[in-house]
Amino acid sequence: MHSSNVLMEDIYVNSTSHSGNPARNTDGLDTLFSDNITLRRWLVDNGDDGISLKANSTNVVLEDSVLRRGQGFALGSIGQYKGAFETIENVTVRNVSMINTNFAVNIKTWTGDQVNYPPNGGGGGLGCKLAGIW
Amino acid sequence: MTDIKNVTIQDITLTEVRSFAVNIGQCTAYDGASDKDCNSSLFHIGNITFDNFTGDLAGKYVGNMQCSEDAGGCDGIEFGDIDLTKTSADTAVDDYKCSNVVDPIGFEC
Numbered sequence: 001m002h003s004s005n006v007l008m009e010d011i012y013v014n015s016t017s018h019s020g021n022p023a024r025n026t027d028g029l030d031t032l033f034s035d036n037i038t039l040r041r042w043l044v045d046n047g048d049d050g051i052s053l054k055a056n057s058t059n060v061v062l063e064d065s066v067l068r069r070g071q072g073f074a075l076g077s078i079g080q081y082k083g084a085f086e087t088i089e090n091v092t093v094r095n096v097s098m099i100n101t102n103f104a105v106n107i108k109t110w111t112g113d114q115v116n117y118p119p120n121g122g123g124g125g126l127g128c129k130l131a132g133i134w
Numbered sequence: 135m136t137d138i139k140n141v142t143i144q145d146i147t148l149t150e151v152r153s154f155a156v157n158i159g160q161c162t163a164y165d166g167a168s169d170k171d172c173n174s175s176l177f178h179i180g181n182i183t184f185d186n187f188t189g190d191l192a193g194k195y196v197g198n199m200q201c202s203e204d205a206g207g208c209d210g211i212e213f214g215d216i217d218l219t220k221t222s223a224d225t226a227v228d229d230y231k232c233s234n235v236v237d238p239i240g241f242e243c
Contacts, residue, residue, distance in 0.1 A: 092142050093144070095145045100150045126177070
């Protein structure tokens with residue numbers, strides 16, 4: 001979170017379950033409020049999002065990597081905080097192998113209605129349109 | 135104005151992917167929420183290119199895309215070279231399911 005100009009290469013993340021229970025909330029990496037991030041040669045074997053870019057992640061490159069068994073590569077979920085301006089911009093994902101993941105790519109936003117509160121509830125987030133930026 | 139934008143996802147190999155290659159949804163809500171409105175999000179998703187996807191998957195669609203009507207739908211969504219087969223069946227997977235996908239590029243809903 002809140003990082004910029006970061007390079008992370010040759011990383012192995014394993015967060016899997018050996019019981020019958022699913023490996024929930026085991027995201028390999030989440031980026032938040034981060035800019036200019038390069039991820040190269042990652043191997044993530046997990047149950048939830050392999051790598052997820054969340055609010056205000058910009059200029060991100062993911063390449064030459066493998067995601068296994070989890071939910072794949074995610075953009076979001078985003079828009080959880082009512083009235084908050086959030087964005088995800090300028091992302092390149094290239095040469096990635098998705099092995100037995102649920103999706104290759106999953107892009108998800110919260111609905112426009114707020115129900116309950118974060119961390120488990122929320123909704124009603126905005127993008128730049130209503131924030132009047134740009 | 136677009137809030138998730140300029141995303142390129144290319145040269146992706148799928149091996150026994152369990153569902154669709156690409157899933158887009160604007161439905162995330164509190165677990166206890168009933169009647170969630172998947173067309174209420176004001177988040178605009180646009181300018182996303184998917185190119186050179188090969189391999190196999192169990193899902194019925196290349197892309198399962200549900201976009202929010204209140205956000206004006208998703209636009210600038212492009213699929214390039216997609217060569218996917220159904221796992222253990224050798225039949226092509228080349229269908230797309232869409233809701234509020236505006237002017238699809240390179241594919242048909």
